[in-house]
Amino acid sequence: xxxxxxxxxxxxxxxxxxxxxxxxxxxxxxxxxxxxxxxxxxxxxxxxxxxxxxxxxxxxxxxxxxxxxxxxxxxxxxxxxxxxxxxxxxxxxxxxxxxxxxxxxxxxxxxxxxxxxxxxxxxxxxxxxxxxxxxxxxxxxxxxxxxxxxxxxxxxxxxxxxxxxxxxxxxxxxxxxxxxxxxxxxxxxxxxxxxxxxxxxxxxxxxxxxxxxxxxxxxxxxxxxxxxxxxxxxxxxxxxxxxxxxxxxxxxxxxxxxxxxxxxxxxxxxxxxxxxxxxxxxxxxxxxxxxxxxxxxxxxxxxxxxxxxxxxxxxxxxxxxxxxxxxxxxxxxxxxxxxxxxxxxxxxxxxxxxxxxxxxxxxxxxxxxxxxxxxx
Amino acid sequence: xxxxxxxxxxxxxxxxxxxxxxxxxxxxxxxxxxxxxxxxxxxxxxxxxxxxxxxxxxxxxxxxxxxxxxxxxxxxxxxxxxxxxxxxxxxxxxxxxxxxxxxxxxxxxxxxxxxxxxxxxxxxxxxxxxxxxxxxxxxxxxxxxxxxxxxxxxxxxxxxxxxxxxxxxxxxxxxxxxxxxxxxxxxxxxxxxxxxxxxxxxxxxxxxxxxxxxxxxxxxxxxxxxxxxxxxxxxxxxxxxxxxxxxxxxxxxxxxxxxxxxxxxxxxxxxxxxxxxxxxxxxxxxxxxxxxxxxxxxxxxxxxxxxxxxxxxxxxxxxxxxxxxxxxxxxxxxxxxxxxxxxxxxxxxxxxxxxxxxxxxxxxxxxxxxxxxxxxxxxxxxxxxxxxxxxxxxxxxxxxxxxxxxxxxxxxxxxxxxxxxxxxxxxxxxxxxxxxxxxxxxxxxxxxxxxxxxxxxxxxxxxxxxxxxxxxxxxxxxxxxxxxxxxxxxxxxxx
Numbered sequence: 001x002x003x004x005x006x007x008x009x010x011x012x013x014x015x016x017x018x019x020x021x022x023x024x025x026x027x028x029x030x031x032x033x034x035x036x037x038x039x040x041x042x043x044x045x046x047x048x049x050x051x052x053x054x055x056x057x058x059x060x061x062x063x064x065x066x067x068x069x070x071x072x073x074x075x076x077x078x079x080x081x082x083x084x085x086x087x088x089x090x091x092x093x094x095x096x097x098x099x100x101x102x103x104x105x106x107x108x109x110x111x112x113x114x115x116x117x118x119x120x121x122x123x124x125x126x127x128x129x130x131x132x133x134x135x136x137x138x139x140x141x142x143x144x145x146x147x148x149x150x151x152x153x154x155x156x157x158x159x160x161x162x163x164x165x166x167x168x169x170x171x172x173x174x175x176x177x178x179x180x181x182x183x184x185x186x187x188x189x190x191x192x193x194x195x196x197x198x199x200x201x202x203x204x205x206x207x208x209x210x211x212x213x214x215x216x217x218x219x220x221x222x223x224x225x226x227x228x229x230x231x232x233x234x235x236x237x238x239x240x241x242x243x244x245x246x247x248x249x250x251x252x253x254x255x256x257x258x259x260x261x262x263x264x265x266x267x268x269x270x271x272x273x274x275x276x277x278x279x280x281x282x283x284x285x286x287x288x289x290x291x292x293x294x295x296x297x298x299x300x301x302x303x304x305x306x307x308x309x310x311x312x313x314x315x316x317x318x319x320x321x322x323x324x325x326x327x328x329x330x331x332x333x334x335x336x337x338x339x340x341x342x343x344x345x346x347x348x349x350x351x352x353x354x355x356x357x358x359x360x361x362x363x364x365x366x367x368x369x370x371x372x373x374x375x376x
Numbered sequence: 377x378x379x380x381x382x383x384x385x386x387x388x389x390x391x392x393x394x395x396x397x398x399x400x401x402x403x404x405x406x407x408x409x410x411x412x413x414x415x416x417x418x419x420x421x422x423x424x425x426x427x428x429x430x431x432x433x434x435x436x437x438x439x440x441x442x443x444x445x446x447x448x449x450x451x452x453x454x455x456x457x458x459x460x461x462x463x464x465x466x467x468x469x470x471x472x473x474x475x476x477x478x479x480x481x482x483x484x485x486x487x488x489x490x491x492x493x494x495x496x497x498x499x500x501x502x503x504x505x506x507x508x509x510x511x512x513x514x515x516x517x518x519x520x521x522x523x524x525x526x527x528x529x530x531x532x533x534x535x536x537x538x539x540x541x542x543x544x545x546x547x548x549x550x551x552x553x554x555x556x557x558x559x560x561x562x563x564x565x566x567x568x569x570x571x572x573x574x575x576x577x578x579x580x581x582x583x584x585x586x587x588x589x590x591x592x593x594x595x596x597x598x599x600x601x602x603x604x605x606x607x608x609x610x611x612x613x614x615x616x617x618x619x620x621x622x623x624x625x626x627x628x629x630x631x632x633x634x635x636x637x638x639x640x641x642x643x644x645x646x647x648x649x650x651x652x653x654x655x656x657x658x659x660x661x662x663x664x665x666x667x668x669x670x671x672x673x674x675x676x677x678x679x680x681x682x683x684x685x686x687x688x689x690x691x692x693x694x695x696x697x698x699x700x701x702x703x704x705x706x707x708x709x710x711x712x713x714x715x716x717x718x719x720x721x722x723x724x725x726x727x728x729x730x731x732x733x734x735x736x737x738x739x740x741x742x743x744x745x746x747x748x749x750x751x752x753x754x755x756x757x758x759x760x761x762x763x764x765x766x767x768x769x770x771x772x773x774x775x776x777x778x779x780x781x782x783x784x785x786x787x788x789x790x791x792x793x794x795x796x797x798x799x800x801x802x803x804x805x806x807x808x809x810x811x812x813x814x815x816x817x818x819x820x821x822x823x824x825x826x827x828x829x830x831x832x833x834x835x836x837x838x839x840x841x842x843x844x845x846x847x848x849x850x851x852x853x854x855x856x857x858x859x860x861x862x863x864x865x866x867x868x869x870x871x
Contacts, residue, residue: 002522002523002524002525002526004525004526004533006533006536006537007536007826009537010536010537010818010822010823010826011823011826011827011830013818014818014819014823014827015827015830017671017817017818018664018667018668018671018818019664019667020671021667021668021670021671022666022667022670023661023663023664023666023667023670024666024670025654025655025661025666026651026654026655026666026669026670028655029674029751029806029807030751030753030754031677031753031796031797031800031807031808032800032806032807034757034797035797035800035801035808038797038801071758073758074758074759074761074762076762102762103759105758106758106759144422144792148766148791149766149770150766150769150770150773150785150788150791151785151788151789151791179763268686269686269789270686270787270788270789270790296614296617296637297377297637322411322616331411331421332411334411334412348421350419350421350426350594350596351426351593351594351597352419352593352594352596352597352600353412353596355597356600356604375411375614375615375616375617376616
């Protein structure tokens, strides 16, 4: 560089200024320290198991104070966590809505409520094999489902089918504890009296006669003090006001029938929110394909049935593929489809992801032999 | 695994460095902790909306007859863009000064409007333009190590040690005009009385002559395009690869991931701030690096609200591309007020004005942003995080509605709020800052450039928003090119 007096002067001044400062190492800022506490995985201990019904249990998870994650992250009512297990040497995950009050997270406690699914790998394992004192790794809370005090209305109608009640339990507590000032009416559709989850808590909340109310309807049984049959227009009508926000969590059929009813009330699209937690796909005939997984520094060749997702196939083969929501929404598992065809059910892909052959393996079923690039 | 170069981070600086090295047939590995490239230049989906996190104006791209350096580099690597020209369409409001203006049309309309506001503006503004050009050319000459800078660019030398405010006064720009023109400080994050005139002039030059453009696609499309081209040129990129340590072993650099995987290279280039790297990745004590970090100031962090509205921008009466509200036209006064949550600086952008297709038909994306300085977030913890961010977002939306008399709230279909915690988590930007280090005193980009050789650490370089040229995609991308050119030159010299 040509020597220019003024430049040399500026350089010298800069050097002098820097050297006038001490060499003590830079400390983390407050925000740096808080961000360092956020982890992909939190280590917890099961501190209580409560049997809600004969096939539903609520697990209380408390931060493992002896681990490197002694504090748990906060969450918003409606969010879920993903639990990590190793069953028969295979790493597996499942996402469950948090059913406890968000304020319990301040005490480093989360609760999740798990229903036994017929032939379900994880639910059966959790219900039959896990005991108080056992350790459980979970993800940080995630998901956008829930109430938003800025854009949502004061009158909130929640529609729950079966175990879809769990996020609304958390929301009910959030409202009762003053986090939100809206009123909430939960319509809870369940087969029989014996199947009602959170029976005790629902009764207690209804007794308070505050701005949270549960209306339970039994679809396969008639019982005094309970509504009977599927959630209907007539059931909702008394609770619909001029402006409403509707939150739904349950099976797809419930969403379909509810949408017809909601249309009759002229509730705009922006005021209806759904939680997605089912991926259903049944191929006509069962075929087993080859799945080649190209990782950063190794390659594995496994098989994948066309009635299971690529993620499940990888887990079964012991590949620790990343996963979070398991319904195609969050993008955490995204991988590149190098060869082959898949059927993707309900993946929320960015436009550029679709154009660049990205898929979400958690909702991708093989339609041919597959070559997948997965950076792990 | 051995490489010539390892790049930590696939942000704009890292991708740019990777592209130039792969273009020059080097064996390069980029390690990126996220599952997609881009850093700040990315998107996220909420319902039927896909929001761009940060990139709205691509500076220094230019047009056919005024090609910017960014476009030149993209052409070099055969990266095609189909960009949209961003018109001047800015509404600026200042509370204390009782000032509200729309800057609209072409540069000539602008100049006339300035003249109307303050007579004498027109001629002095015209006389400013050749100075901006001269400084731009001098900077190019300096970066290319040309001779005769002192002789050829007297104005560059004259203003080298002046701040923007002093220099504009010296150039006879009326006080009020300075502050109106100077609204651009908010895109740099430094007050006019501390920002080097050279930095200001370069930014202004790019803004006027190399018009900014908007992408037709989403910003993640650009990031993926750059990453794809890099891979086509032979570069390797590993996602989900978070670096935990950089070591010196037997004259080589060792880069270790959180899962223990180790890679080796001759050179490491970090698309991270020096502060992050020396604090978190390098164990040995570097006293000059520490002194430098103690001497520097981090830029502001911010709160950004992404709104998906269920009406067209015409129906919502959102007619301007950008909206700014300041407490005061004086940038130094505004920055002082950012030490509290309650202040009145708002920046808003309506991308649909330039790109109708950025959201579904009859919907609009509106992004609101405000900035904070120092330790304003220190009382926000896990017990009040969500409530605080919802409260701040609500205040910001209402302030915008009142400032510009536009109803927003009832049309919100989707929304997301990003805080400094969010930005730091995804990008490792210290304190969640947005503009890298503040360009203040002796740490303007011109000072970093002239001291680059002297401050250089062997086999460890820095690119991106926290490096030489400061924040912005254009600067981050150019830093990747500039630094790798220096490294390649060094390699050639040593051979």
